[in-house]
Structure formats: C-alpha cells, structure tokens
Amino acid sequence: MPKALKIRNLLLRPHSTIKALKAVSAARAAARQHDWKTAREHYAQALAYNPDQARIWIQYGHALGHMGQASEAMQAYARGTAMVPSADSFLQLGRSYKILGMREAAIEAFRKSLALDPANKDSRLELIALGGAVMTKKTIDFTPDAKFLKKNYNIDIESDAISEKDRKAFERKGIYLNLSHFLHTHGLTTDFLTLFDRDYYAQKHKITGVDPDDLMFNSLKHFTTTGVRNQFAVRKGMEFEPAFYQENYGLPDMSGEDIYRYWLNQGIMHGHAPNSTVWMALRKALEYGESDGGVANLIDNLEQSTVIAALVRGDMLQGIRPTARTAFLFQMGAEYLFDKGDGKSAALLLERLLDVFPHHEEALLLYAEYQITLEQYLLAKWCLEKLGKDTRHGYRFRLGMAKCALGLVHHDEAYDDVLQLIRDYPAIASLRDLRWKIAEIYFHAAMRSYQDQAHMERRADGIRTLDRYCAVVTQDSGAEILPPRPIRSVALFGITELEQCYFYRILQKEEQIKAAGFDVAFYDANRDHEKFVADINRFDAVIFYRVFASPSIIRAVEAARVAGLITFYEIDDLLFQSQHYPDPYETYAGQITYAQHIREGMGPPLTLGVLRMCDYAIASTAVLAEAMQPYVRQKKAFLHQNAMGADHERYLTYKPPEADNDVITIFYGSGTRAHKQDFLELLEPALLEIARRHGARVRFVILGWLPLSDTFRKEAGDRLTLSEPIWDIHQYWSLLSQADINLAVLKRSPHTDAKSENKWMEAAMFAIPSIVSRTPAYEAAIEDGRTGIMCSTTGEWTDALDLLVSDNRLRRQIGLNAQAEVHEKYSLSRKAENIKTIFNTVSPPVVADTRKRLLVVHVFYAPQVIGGATRVVHDNVMYMKQNYGNEFNIDVVCVIDGAEKEYEIETYAWEGVRVKAVTRSHRGEGIVPYHDRKMGDIFSATLKEFQPDIIHFHCIQRLTVSVVDVAREANIPYVITVHDSWWISDEQFIDEKQPDSLYNYSNIASLPAQLPETERMQALKPALDGAKAVLAVSEPFAALYRSCGVPHVMTVENGLSAFPDPCEKSISPTGRVRLALIGGMAQHKGFDLIREVLKTEQFHNLHFTVIDLSRMSGFCHAEEWGTTPVEIIGKVPDSQISQLYRHIDVLLAPSCWFESYGLVTREALAHKCWVVSSDRGAIGQPVVENRNGHIIDVSSTAGLKSILHKIDAHPEIYTHPPEFETKLRSAAEQGKELIDIYRQVLETGHVV
Known part of the structure; x- marks a missing residue:
C-alpha cells in the first residue's frame, strides 16, 4: 500500500482508535525494556479505547503475568482467546490456568491448542507434564443441571444437550449451567x-x-x-x-x-x-x-x-516410621487411598505398618482385603490366617476367606461360605449378589471341567463334577418359606427351542389349565427369569419344564419356593439319568459329532439338580413318572400324557376314503437326531423288503435326519420322498394326513421306554393306522391288532407292513378304532380334568378368608432394620400379626439397600410376613426425586397381586410419592405416618429454629408457580389430602405438621419394644462415667457438638463411645479427645442392643434437628441409663430434669459443656442407674391404637 494511502486511512480512523494505537506502541516499548508495570498500564489504556483487540488482550495477559497477577492474566487470555482462538492463545490460557492450580481447565486449553496446531511443541510438553495424555478422567462439566437452573434462575430446561453458543449466551447474562460451570467461570x-x-x-x-x-x-x-x-x-x-x-x-x-x-x-x-x-x-x-x-x-x-x-x-506419611500412636493414621490413610481406587498404594502403606507391627489385626485384615482386590489371593489368605481367634469369627474375615476361596478356584467352598454368611447376616444385600456371582462362575467352570474330562474319556469324572456343582448350588438356602396357598393361578416356566415339546408341554398345557378353570401365564426360561421373579406373587403354583441348573434357573425355583408357590418339575424324556442319556454315540449313526454328544451328556446332572429342588413331578409317561418320583421333595410324580387340544380336535371328524388306494403311502417322521441306528437295524430292512414285494404299489415319505442305505434308496427310487423335519405343526399334520400307514420305531432301552405315544396319537387323529415299536407307553395305549400294531423284530415289522399294505379294510378299521380311542381318552376336556385333579391333590384346602388385607409400606423392613422408624414399623407389624392375625392379613412393601442392580424385585418371608422388596440405592433417597414412574408401576402391579383393603404408608424415601398416588388413584383407603419432615420441607431433617424452611400447604397459591419447592408441594399435596389420617409419632410433631397446613393430622405416639434379654447393668471397670452416642456420627445427631466439647474441655472421669454406622459390627478403634478416652465401634445388630445399653451409663442425644420422636432416649431410659437430650422436638419428652437426665440447648456448646462438667464432677451419681421410674408407652399400646384406626377407616371411611 502506498505511503500516502496509509496516512490517509490513519487520518480517517476514529480518535479512540488512534489513541489505542499510541497506547499499544508505548506498551510494547515498555515491554521490550521489561518495564511490566508501565506496559500493563498502557495495554489497559489501549483496551479501554478499543476492547475488540484479541492480540492486545493476549499481550495484556503477558504483562499481568509478569506482574504476578495470575488471575487477571487468566481473564485477559480468556477474553482474547474467545475473540480469536489460536494455538498460541490457548497455550497462554492453559499456562495461566496451570499457575492457578486449575489442572483440568489447563489440560483442556492445551488440548485445544494442539487441535489447532498439532506441531505446537510447547502445548504438547505442557500437556504431558500435567499427565493430560493419560489422566483424563476429570473434565469440566457443562451439562445443564435442571435443579440448579430452576432453583437459582427459575429456568426450565428439557434436555441436557446444549450448544457452545447457547452456553456462552448464558454466561454473558450471568447464568451458569451448574455449580461446576459457575466455579470454573x-x-x-x-x-x-x-x-x-x-x-x-x-x-x-x-x-x-x-x-x-x-x-x-x-x-x-x-x-x-x-x-x-x-x-x-x-x-x-x-x-x-x-x-x-x-x-x-x-x-x-x-x-x-x-x-x-x-x-x-x-x-x-x-x-x-x-x-x-x-x-x-x-x-x-x-x-x-x-x-x-x-x-x-x-x-x-x-x-x-x-x-x-x-x-x-x-505425602506426610512417607517420611515417618509408624509408632503405637500413629498406627491408626497409617491404617486410615490406607483406607482413604483404597476408597479413591488406589489399592496398590494402600497396600504399600500397610506394608510399612506391618513391617513394624506384624501382628496388627486391623492392618492384617485391611491388607488381606486389598490384596484380594489386586487378585493376590494366596497372600490375602495367608494374612487372614494370621489373625487372632476372635477376629476369625468376624464378618470381614469370613467374607475375605470366601473371596480367597473363589480366587483360588475352590468354588464349592466359596459358595458354602457365602451362603452361611447370608444366613448369619441377612441384612447385607451385597452378599446375595456375591452368592449368584459365585454360582455363575462355578457353573461355567463345572461345564468346562466336564467337557475337558469327557474329551479325555473320563466322562464319569466330569459328571461327578457337575453333580457336585448341583449339590452345592441347589442346597437349601435356609430362607424362611411362606406357606402354600390354594392353587388358583399357575405359571409355566420353560424352554421354547424344541418345537414339538413346546407345542405339547407348554402351549397345550396353557390351554388345558385354562380349560380347567385356572389362570395361567408362560415365561420363557431363556429370557424371562427376572420377570417371573417380579411377577411371582401372581401365582400359587409353577411348572418348570425341561430347564437345567443354571444360576438364573436355580434363583427362579428358589424364589418360587420362598414365595410359597407349589413347584412342579415336568419333562417328557429321561434326561435326568446319566446312565441312560444320551444314548450311545453309535446310535446316532453319524448324525451328530462326538463333541455334540459330549455336550448332550451335561444335561442329566443339570436337569436332576432342578428336579431335586421341586416339590412334585409331572411326566408324559408312566415310566418317566416312576423314574422321577424318588427325586422330588414330596416323592410324588403325576402322569399327564400328551393329548389333544383345540388344534387337534378339529381333525377328529376326518374319515379315510373307503375305496382302495392305488398307491399306499408309508410315512415316517422324526425330529431328533437320536435313535437313527434303531431305524437302520429294525425298520429299513423291512421297508426294503416291502419295496421289493410291492413295487409301485407303495411310496415312502420320510422326514428327519436319516442316513438311508444306498440299497434302499436305489430300490425305492422315485417312490421315496426325503425331507428334513417340518417344525410347523400344521404343515407336518397336513403331510401326515395324506399317509396310509404311520411308523414309529424305537429300539428298547430305559431311555426309549420313557418315550410317549405321541406319534401314534397324531396319526390316529386322521384315522391313520400305526405300526410302532413295543414300548411301555405304546403297550399301555394300544390294543394290538385293533388300534395299532406293535413290533419287536425286523420280521414282525415286515409282516405288519405287508399286512396293512395288502388289506385295505383292515388298514381302515385300525385307523378308525385308533381315532375313536384318542377322541375318548386324549381329549382337551379329559386332560383339563387330569391337570385339575393334580392341582387339587397337592393344593391346601380352600378356606374362606374373611380377614381384611393390610399392606404396610416403609422404605426399609427386617432384616434391614435401618433407623428407628424401621424398628417401630417392624414392632407394629409383629404385634398386629400376633394379636390381630385373625382379623388382618398383613403384607409389607419396602426397599432393599445395598444391591448392585436397581429395581430388582424380591419376595421373601420374615417371621411369617410376606415382604415384597425392590432394590433401590441411596440415589433414590432424599427430597428429590419425589416421583418415580418405575416404582409407581411396580406398586401398581403389587396392588393387583395383594389386593389390599387398606394401606399404611410410613417413610417413602426411595419409593417416592408415586406409590401413594397409585393407591389414591385406585381408590384404596390409606393412612400416612410421618416420621420426619420429608413431606413438609426441602430438608428431611429440619431445625425448628429455622421455620423458613417449612412448607405452607394452606397458602400454595400465593407462591411463585415455578419455584422447585412450589412444584414439590403441588406434587405431594394430593397424597396428603387423600389420606384418611396423617399420623404423627408425637404431639410436638403433629403440631408442626398442622402448622404447615397438612390436613387430618392426629397423634399416634410410637411405642417401645419389649426387649428379649433384659440385662443387669454392668459396672464401669475404670470408674469413669460411660457416655455414648449410638445414632451415628452425623452432624444432625449432635456428633460435632460432642466432639468439640470433649476436645476443648478438661474432663477426668468420662469415657465416650460412639457408633460409626459406616463400619461393620466388630470394628473398634480407640482415640483420645483432649483428656477423654474415646472408643469408636461399628454397627450393633438389633439382637445385641440390650447388651450395648448394659455398658452405658449416660446416653447422649444432643440432636440438632427437630426429632419427631426419639426412640433412642426411650430405649436408654428403659435400660436404666441416664439421658442427656436436646430440647428439639420430642426427643427429650420422657426426660425429667435431674431425675433421669438433663435437657440442654444445642444452639451452642454451652449447655453440653455445663452438663458434662456436672457429670464429670459426680461420677458416683452417674455410674449408677437413676432411681426415678420412667413411665414409657409400649409398642402394644401403639399397635392397639393403629388397629382401632384401621377399623374406623374400613367401617366408616374416616377417622374420628
């Protein structure tokens, strides 16, 4: 460009642009002299005149960085990069992020730099230095958080997908997509x-x-x-x-x-x-x-x-040698590393501890657990075996040994160990998941072992391996079993692969069961086992057809038995006796490979495993029934033959033509690859002779995989029609109906003796005479010479064929006789009556049940007794069952905590009560979500199964309000017991001194409609309004709910359980007063308050025990807070609660939230403990000041300090039980009150 033109353009620029250019020039001059302060000032002036200068923002960032103003430099780089993205600008931005410790943001910036310039060496080195090439798990999250946006900006967003353009638009308005986005910005x-x-x-x-x-x-x-x-x-x-x-x-x-x-x-x-x-x-x-x-x-x-x-x-632990006082820090440091997924570093830390203290029990146990995760099973087992005798009885030791057994391929030992753990610790859902995981591994290992041994000509050893697997995995689990019910509804659970078997034993069985007046549904064993278990309460009985002992099948059978279903095993072949099945390899005449024959051999032991689990057997032949009978639990097998259904009966009017046929069609059909040698040895020579004798007068139609001899093929010529099996039953019958003579050949053996008369029956349907082998089933069904002809030798086969080919009248008469026979004895109505007789034989008598059906719904239930409310619910149910069981039939619905899969359904019995439980993790807990469509669908199905007359809802976290809505829409009356503030606040645990967090249901209309809390109130209100009564567990809690505008609120105070083993109080061995907090180490339970006081005050006569609910039973760790010895212990089983209270002098319950009731203070008083309680809610109601305890203000530490100093000064008082007798309400009193409410609701529709 000519110099004059440049001057002209410069003169025409705005005045601000000229000033900006001068400022930039001055800034660059200062920068060359490393005068960064001056450069910074001039760059700032230039940008003030004209902020749309991307390069100047970058240079401004350089100046700020040299001045040590890293955050301002980062903002300048970000501004310039946003205007004109370049490899260099992203490089500078990444370096500023790095200086500020924003590692993930730095990695992202360096990556973007490389994307624009892959040859940028500086960006690549920076990325590698940060580990960005491999450590890329954590990235900046710009996914919209619907709750965050709604809560803070009242913005509804439907999708979690958002464009970069929209994101930046939100940023310009000061709107952030989530908390991470807000902080990143x-x-x-x-x-x-x-x-x-x-x-x-x-x-x-x-x-x-x-x-x-x-x-x-x-x-x-x-x-x-x-x-x-x-x-x-x-x-x-x-x-x-x-x-x-x-x-x-x-x-x-x-x-x-x-x-x-x-x-x-x-x-x-x-x-x-x-x-x-x-x-x-x-x-x-x-x-x-x-x-x-x-x-x-x-x-x-x-x-x-x-x-x-x-x-x-x-890394402060790395330079210190473990001592007796620091050992627990190494131990807990290892736990921290392990929880973060770094098992290797955790193990190394424990090695340093064990090097100094080789017999440290907790370190050995942890080290073993970590070695198991690292698959070092032998080392883990060695560590476990070094533990002391007391530790060896604990849960963690036993679980560790089971996992070592699994890792060392001792599958039977692992399975037995875990099954016993389930019996001893039924509340731990993860054990059941582990059980089925072991079963699955064992199943595949046993099958591989069998095949390996069979290929080495040691098939008997392989069968023993499978027998052992079945014996271990199908053993009685020890679970409580519900009593059987009169049979009204039946499930069919079987395979579909074998078309003819599926037709006769499943489809036809469905038809027969319906005709007999029962409800019926079919479940495919290959894909419907979870659905069957979920639907199990729909049925009173189940027929398992031709299934084998895979873990999913075993689980289904066990679930059926536990739920009280009467179980049948049905089969139509002798598939459960290895000595008889499969037939020798030679009898297949080359139709299968030897490897296939070996696989067939797995069937008997696996089939027998399931057969042994079932109550009764159903067989298609008498021989089969007799063989099955010794194996089923009740030692009873029933005969139920293949028979006619609606599809058959429409053919029973068929009559063969009276005129003599010019050509006689001889038909043989087979759908199996077995018994081929039978055909070749017995039947083919006879067919060959008939072909020679009668020439063109006969034709042969043969279906199946048959290795016909060349001699026969040549002799039959074009009179021979060969085809593979036809699986469509109607096509098969269409071809069969054109035949004149039907053949069914079997060489006698225990296996073939168990075969049914099916081929004769199907031919008889069309009045076609059959020539069959002389087997027990045919002998029982056929009158020889009148309804069919039976043969044993080739000569007999030849004579019989010759007779029927030659004698049209005899052929027709035998066919008509057979047709009449099957019409009479094999009809749908006859077999419907037979199946009805079977069910009636095993079904308990029908007794009119006039009891009302009560459904109790709570988030947890025994054996998972989590929280005081669950113990109260369990006490209620047990009291009502024992005292009002003749008036109410009680079922329970709850959630299972700690399982791997969500929404799995399990029905189990606990102390005679049927419980339907749904696996749901803590992700479903809390204030949100308050709706759960899946849970609603499950509960809807439950109402159809249980048909309750009244429902009592307790805590519904994880279940959500959807279950209440389903009941309301079904017009089933219900009451709700409120145990916490879930219904009246966004906080499950509230502080009564902060009333702003409470809802006001009487004034929803005045609230902004789009607020999340407004939407939640609108969702919950219909459920509360629809309740016949809202029951609060204490009067203070009832008053709180009434103040929130909740209708129909009344008080039904909780009651105290009768403990089975009242114990005398023990005496403090040290003379110190034994304080305890047993509600866990949560802030709202007052743990932080206690810890602060004990750590900052001087006490001389106190000892403190606290339960860490995250630790298993048996865990114990000692510390010292200030001058007070402290013992942290793991969860205490319900059965040991009385023993726990025996060793407590003063129970501390400084709860910081509004306690609805406070079961723990009442239990402690019942066990003759002093109680120090907060003044919040109802927890301190039974405490009488200075008589059995003290009530303190928990808004600060002052109240607790004062009382603890008083206790410390008078150990002679507090180490002895209070003399004051506290009158406490019993669970029985509460139960009677609830029964009265149920009666009122059922009789009048409301509660007075």
Whole structure:
C-alpha cells in the first residue's frame, strides 16, 4: 500500500482508535525494556479505547503475568482467546490456568491448542507434564443441571444437550449451567468444596438464604467475588497465610489472591496446609497420633477423613516410621487411598505398618482385603490366617476367606461360605449378589471341567463334577418359606427351542389349565427369569419344564419356593439319568459329532439338580413318572400324557376314503437326531423288503435326519420322498394326513421306554393306522391288532407292513378304532380334568378368608432394620400379626439397600410376613426425586397381586410419592405416618429454629408457580389430602405438621419394644462415667457438638463411645479427645442392643434437628441409663430434669459443656442407674391404637 494511502486511512480512523494505537506502541516499548508495570498500564489504556483487540488482550495477559497477577492474566487470555482462538492463545490460557492450580481447565486449553496446531511443541510438553495424555478422567462439566437452573434462575430446561453458543449466551447474562460451570467461570475448581463450611461462612459474613441450597449458592457467590480476593477462610481454623504458603510450598511471586486461588484449586487436593497452625497440627497428628485441645484447630474443626486426606495427599506419611500412636493414621490413610481406587498404594502403606507391627489385626485384615482386590489371593489368605481367634469369627474375615476361596478356584467352598454368611447376616444385600456371582462362575467352570474330562474319556469324572456343582448350588438356602396357598393361578416356566415339546408341554398345557378353570401365564426360561421373579406373587403354583441348573434357573425355583408357590418339575424324556442319556454315540449313526454328544451328556446332572429342588413331578409317561418320583421333595410324580387340544380336535371328524388306494403311502417322521441306528437295524430292512414285494404299489415319505442305505434308496427310487423335519405343526399334520400307514420305531432301552405315544396319537387323529415299536407307553395305549400294531423284530415289522399294505379294510378299521380311542381318552376336556385333579391333590384346602388385607409400606423392613422408624414399623407389624392375625392379613412393601442392580424385585418371608422388596440405592433417597414412574408401576402391579383393603404408608424415601398416588388413584383407603419432615420441607431433617424452611400447604397459591419447592408441594399435596389420617409419632410433631397446613393430622405416639434379654447393668471397670452416642456420627445427631466439647474441655472421669454406622459390627478403634478416652465401634445388630445399653451409663442425644420422636432416649431410659437430650422436638419428652437426665440447648456448646462438667464432677451419681421410674408407652399400646384406626377407616371411611 502506498505511503500516502496509509496516512490517509490513519487520518480517517476514529480518535479512540488512534489513541489505542499510541497506547499499544508505548506498551510494547515498555515491554521490550521489561518495564511490566508501565506496559500493563498502557495495554489497559489501549483496551479501554478499543476492547475488540484479541492480540492486545493476549499481550495484556503477558504483562499481568509478569506482574504476578495470575488471575487477571487468566481473564485477559480468556477474553482474547474467545475473540480469536489460536494455538498460541490457548497455550497462554492453559499456562495461566496451570499457575492457578486449575489442572483440568489447563489440560483442556492445551488440548485445544494442539487441535489447532498439532506441531505446537510447547502445548504438547505442557500437556504431558500435567499427565493430560493419560489422566483424563476429570473434565469440566457443562451439562445443564435442571435443579440448579430452576432453583437459582427459575429456568426450565428439557434436555441436557446444549450448544457452545447457547452456553456462552448464558454466561454473558450471568447464568451458569451448574455449580461446576459457575466455579470454573470464576477461576475455581470444585475441590475446595470438601472444606467449605457453608454455615460458618454465612454466619461470618452475614449471608442469608431462604433454604440451605440457596444459602450455599449465596455463600459461594460472595466467596467467588469477595472472599477469594480477601482470602476469607473457608471454615473455622483454616485462615489463609499467603506468605507461609508461598515459602513452604515453593510458589513463584504471585499476588495473595492468586496464591489463595492456587491452594483452593490444587493445594487442598495435595493435602497442603493453609497456615502454619494447621501445618503444625498435621505434623503433631502424624507424630503423636492426635493433637490435644490446645495445639491446633485442624483436628477440632475438620472431619477425621479430611485430616487423613491431607496427610496422604501431602505425602506426610512417607517420611515417618509408624509408632503405637500413629498406627491408626497409617491404617486410615490406607483406607482413604483404597476408597479413591488406589489399592496398590494402600497396600504399600500397610506394608510399612506391618513391617513394624506384624501382628496388627486391623492392618492384617485391611491388607488381606486389598490384596484380594489386586487378585493376590494366596497372600490375602495367608494374612487372614494370621489373625487372632476372635477376629476369625468376624464378618470381614469370613467374607475375605470366601473371596480367597473363589480366587483360588475352590468354588464349592466359596459358595458354602457365602451362603452361611447370608444366613448369619441377612441384612447385607451385597452378599446375595456375591452368592449368584459365585454360582455363575462355578457353573461355567463345572461345564468346562466336564467337557475337558469327557474329551479325555473320563466322562464319569466330569459328571461327578457337575453333580457336585448341583449339590452345592441347589442346597437349601435356609430362607424362611411362606406357606402354600390354594392353587388358583399357575405359571409355566420353560424352554421354547424344541418345537414339538413346546407345542405339547407348554402351549397345550396353557390351554388345558385354562380349560380347567385356572389362570395361567408362560415365561420363557431363556429370557424371562427376572420377570417371573417380579411377577411371582401372581401365582400359587409353577411348572418348570425341561430347564437345567443354571444360576438364573436355580434363583427362579428358589424364589418360587420362598414365595410359597407349589413347584412342579415336568419333562417328557429321561434326561435326568446319566446312565441312560444320551444314548450311545453309535446310535446316532453319524448324525451328530462326538463333541455334540459330549455336550448332550451335561444335561442329566443339570436337569436332576432342578428336579431335586421341586416339590412334585409331572411326566408324559408312566415310566418317566416312576423314574422321577424318588427325586422330588414330596416323592410324588403325576402322569399327564400328551393329548389333544383345540388344534387337534378339529381333525377328529376326518374319515379315510373307503375305496382302495392305488398307491399306499408309508410315512415316517422324526425330529431328533437320536435313535437313527434303531431305524437302520429294525425298520429299513423291512421297508426294503416291502419295496421289493410291492413295487409301485407303495411310496415312502420320510422326514428327519436319516442316513438311508444306498440299497434302499436305489430300490425305492422315485417312490421315496426325503425331507428334513417340518417344525410347523400344521404343515407336518397336513403331510401326515395324506399317509396310509404311520411308523414309529424305537429300539428298547430305559431311555426309549420313557418315550410317549405321541406319534401314534397324531396319526390316529386322521384315522391313520400305526405300526410302532413295543414300548411301555405304546403297550399301555394300544390294543394290538385293533388300534395299532406293535413290533419287536425286523420280521414282525415286515409282516405288519405287508399286512396293512395288502388289506385295505383292515388298514381302515385300525385307523378308525385308533381315532375313536384318542377322541375318548386324549381329549382337551379329559386332560383339563387330569391337570385339575393334580392341582387339587397337592393344593391346601380352600378356606374362606374373611380377614381384611393390610399392606404396610416403609422404605426399609427386617432384616434391614435401618433407623428407628424401621424398628417401630417392624414392632407394629409383629404385634398386629400376633394379636390381630385373625382379623388382618398383613403384607409389607419396602426397599432393599445395598444391591448392585436397581429395581430388582424380591419376595421373601420374615417371621411369617410376606415382604415384597425392590432394590433401590441411596440415589433414590432424599427430597428429590419425589416421583418415580418405575416404582409407581411396580406398586401398581403389587396392588393387583395383594389386593389390599387398606394401606399404611410410613417413610417413602426411595419409593417416592408415586406409590401413594397409585393407591389414591385406585381408590384404596390409606393412612400416612410421618416420621420426619420429608413431606413438609426441602430438608428431611429440619431445625425448628429455622421455620423458613417449612412448607405452607394452606397458602400454595400465593407462591411463585415455578419455584422447585412450589412444584414439590403441588406434587405431594394430593397424597396428603387423600389420606384418611396423617399420623404423627408425637404431639410436638403433629403440631408442626398442622402448622404447615397438612390436613387430618392426629397423634399416634410410637411405642417401645419389649426387649428379649433384659440385662443387669454392668459396672464401669475404670470408674469413669460411660457416655455414648449410638445414632451415628452425623452432624444432625449432635456428633460435632460432642466432639468439640470433649476436645476443648478438661474432663477426668468420662469415657465416650460412639457408633460409626459406616463400619461393620466388630470394628473398634480407640482415640483420645483432649483428656477423654474415646472408643469408636461399628454397627450393633438389633439382637445385641440390650447388651450395648448394659455398658452405658449416660446416653447422649444432643440432636440438632427437630426429632419427631426419639426412640433412642426411650430405649436408654428403659435400660436404666441416664439421658442427656436436646430440647428439639420430642426427643427429650420422657426426660425429667435431674431425675433421669438433663435437657440442654444445642444452639451452642454451652449447655453440653455445663452438663458434662456436672457429670464429670459426680461420677458416683452417674455410674449408677437413676432411681426415678420412667413411665414409657409400649409398642402394644401403639399397635392397639393403629388397629382401632384401621377399623374406623374400613367401617366408616374416616377417622374420628
């Protein structure tokens, strides 16, 4: 461009552009002199004049970076990159992310740089340095969070797919798709949230919110805009010291804000301490096992898991030798690593501990468990066998040994061990999953072993392997079995592969059962086993047809037996005796390979395995019935022959022509590859002779896989028609109907003796005479010479054929006689009557049941007694069953916790009560989701099965309000017992001092329609309104529900169980007062309050025990909080609750939420314990101040401090039971009240 033109264009530019150019020139000059402060100022001026300069934003970022202003530099790079994406701009952006500790964002930026310029060496090296080439699991999440968008911006979004353009449009409006997106835009990752104390931060900076979610988001908005800049602490004790952090962790010169941002994004993840006090606390914790109350606030104010995470992430355990006091830190550090998926590092940490303490029981147990995950089974077993005698009786030892047995291919031992564990620990659903996993592995291993041995000509050994598998896996599980019911509905569960078998034993059986007046449904054994188990309550009996002992089949049979179904095993071949099936390989005349013959040999032991599990047998022949009878549980087998159905009976009017046929058609049909040698040895010579004698007068139609001799083929010539089997029954009959003589040949053997008379019956349908082998079934069905002709030798076959070919009249007469016989004895009505007789023989007598059907619905039920409400529900059910069982039939619906698969249905019996349970994980729990269509569909089917007259709903978390809606829409009366605030708040556990979190059902119309809480209230309200009564478990809780506008609220106070083993109180062996918190280590149970007081105060006469509900029974760990010995123990089984209370002097129950009842305080008082209770809700109702305990304010630590000092000062009082007798309501009293409510609802439709 000519110089004059350049000057002209420059003069025509806006004044601001000229100023921007001058500023850029000055900035670049300053940058060349490394005067970054001046360069920064001039770049800022240039962008103020004209912000649409992508390259200048990048250069501005350089200047800011050199000044140590990393976060401002990141924002400048991001602005320039967004305007003009380039490899270099993404490189600079990635480096700024990296400095701020935003690893995932940095990796993404470097990847984008490489995408634009694959040869960019700097970006590639940066990516490799961050591990981006291999460690790519965590990425920035821009998936819209519907709840987040609705809650914070009142935006409804239908799809989780969103374009980059829309995302940026949202960003420009200050709208973020989810919390991760919000934090990313403000230069933060989500890692710091593990430390962020919402309540502390909000109180410290006077932040408010309408509910906890709102408070959290408002606190984070303040933190990202103001808190990071001013380095406000994320929680008490975590004040940030930039100078300490920069020096201790070697950061370059950066602003205090950027150093803080680095700690939030990267330091926390690596266990870095934010200040010198916390750092010292970590070191002290490591060196001495615990910090005392006066040293540091870290252990006082952080969860122990956070401390362990910091120690592990900071590699602080690597340089310290384990001591007696620090051993548990190594142990818990290993647990932390294992939970994060790093089993190898966990094992290495334990090796260091075991090197010093080779007999450390918990370390040995953990090490074994980790070695199992690493598939080092022999080493794991060695560790387990080193454990002491007491530990060897524990759950974890036994489970570990079972897994080692599985890994070392001792399948029978593994299965037996797990089955016994299920009997001893029925509440652990994962054990049942493990049982079937072992069964599946064992099944395939046994089949492989059989085939290997059979190929080595050791088939008998292979069969013994399969026999052993069946004996182990089909053994009685020990589960309680419901009593049988009168048979009204029957399931058919069988195979469909063998067309003729399916036709006669399934389709025809369906027809016969319906004709007999029973309901019936069929389930395909290959694909419907889960559906059958889900539908099992529809049926009173099930017929298992021709199935073998795969784990899914065993599971189905066992489920049927447990649910009280009468079980039949049906078969139409001698497939369960290895000595008789399959026939010798030679009899197949080359129609199958030897490998196929070996596979056929697996059938008998696997068939016999299922046969033994069933109550009764059904057989198609008398010989078969006799063979089956010794194996079934009830030692009874029934004969039910193949017979006529509606498809057959329409042919029974068929009459053969009276005129003599010019050509006689001889028919032979076979659908099996077996018995071919029978044909070649017995029948083919006779057919050859008939072909020679009668020439063109005869023709042969042969269906099946038959190796006919060349001699016969040549002699028969074009009079021979050969075809493979025809599976369509009507096509087969069409061809058969054109025949003049039907043949059925079998060489006598135990297997063929069990064959049915089916071929004779089908030919007789068309009045076609049959010549058959002399077998028991044919001998029983045929009158020789009148309804058919029976033969044993080739000569007899030849004579019989010659006779019927020559004598038209005799041929016709035998056919008509046979037709009349099957019409009389094999009709649909005759066989319907037979199946009815079978069912009536085994069915219990029909007794008129006038009881009302009560369905109890609760989130959990025994044996998974999780939470006090579940114990109350179980007590109610047991009391009503024992005392009102003649008035009410009680069923239960609940959820199974801890299973692998969702929405699997299981029916089981517990103490005589039928329970239908659905597997649902904690993902279905809480306030959202409150609807679950799948659960609604399952419950709808349940109502059809159980047909309840009244339903009692308790807690419906995981089940959701969908189950109540289904009952309401079905017009079944119901009552609801409310145990928590699920119905009246977005929080399941509420603080009565924060009433803003409560719903107001009487004023929904005044609320914004699009708020999530409004939508939830609208969804729940019909269910509450439809209840005949809403039952609160205490009067304070009833008042709370009434205040929320819930109708029909009344109080039915919980009652206390009668414990089976009242024990005398033990005496404290140390003289210390034994305090205990048994509700778990949750904040709302007051655990944090207790921990803070014990750690910060000096006590001399106290001992504290707390139950960690995440630990198995038998776990025990000792610590010291301040001057108080502390014992952390695992879950305590229900059966041992009384023993637990025996060793408690004072129960602590400083619950921070509005307790609806407080079962634990009443149990403790019943067991002669003192009680220190909070003043929230009804938990402290039975406590009489200074007589049997104390009630404290839990809004601060003051109340608890005061009482604990009082107890500490008077151990002589509190180590003895209170003399005051507390009057407590019993479960029986509650049960009577509930029965009265049910009666009122059923009689009058309402409750007075």
